[in-house]
Amino acid sequence: MHSTASDGTLTPSELMRAARLKGGVDVIALTDHDTVAGVAEARSAAEPLGMHFVPGIEISTLWSGQCIHVVGLGVDITNAELLETTARLSTQRDVRAAEIGRLLEGLGWPGMYEKALRKTTSRINVSRLHFAKCLLEEGAVRTIQEAFDRYLGNGRPAFVPTPWQSVDEVVQLIHRAGGVAVLAHPGRYRLASDWERDLLVESFVDSGGEAIEVVSGSQSGSFTQMCLGWARRFGLYASTGSDFHSRAGSRPFPGSQGQLPGGTRSVLDLLGIRSRD
Ligand code: AMP
């Protein structure tokens, strides 16, 4: 789940309260894009509500020209290398955002960089989603999806290729920070073929990744079966995630996304956590 520490709309505390009081969640992880800035606040809000809180992060990586998200669960948020990396990624996002702003200006939409920065907390971790919201507000597009399809998506006119670290480097980093690496939403990447998707899972496993998001807020039941197949074939643990960003978004509200199918080895086992369900 994402908070205002990256491109979500609820603060870490609001998100924890909503998940517990409205969603009935009992184990929760905050996994903001490329930052752990919201984790301490989230933990302070989650634990008094009786939830088991898992500190997390969702790190952007590059594999075969695609941005692949690798989630780290149970990471130590005081780990120096992790914090150095997140600081660097925040700067890298800012440099990318300035360039996106220049490209959008050339396409007839000036001032978007400044506007996007104003949507972030403390001007850190600006995301393409912030730009998409600005374009929507300006009337440049009618939906967030259209903003990605016309301007911000891979290969579109305001897309800026970013030198994210490799999957391998990020899995190692997560391990050095004491966490478990999870391949996030395997169905959301635009890969050329099923064969290439298979290759992605294989190289994630070769890097030492331990788990795969089997149930995601954004995928069909048949794709869940494919993820289960990978989990079994490679001995990966399974996780479920809503990928919640905002109440207005298309992702399920925390606690309402699908549970893991029976017979799966949950990533919670690996983290030494038992859900009350
Ligand atoms: P960034 O990490 O800045 O590249 O932005 C990633 C965020 O943009 C994700 O959290 C998604 O919510 C959103 N996003 C990425 N691609 C798309 C897309 N094709 N359609 C809609 N939202 C997208």
Ligand code: MN
């Ligand atoms: Mn993601």
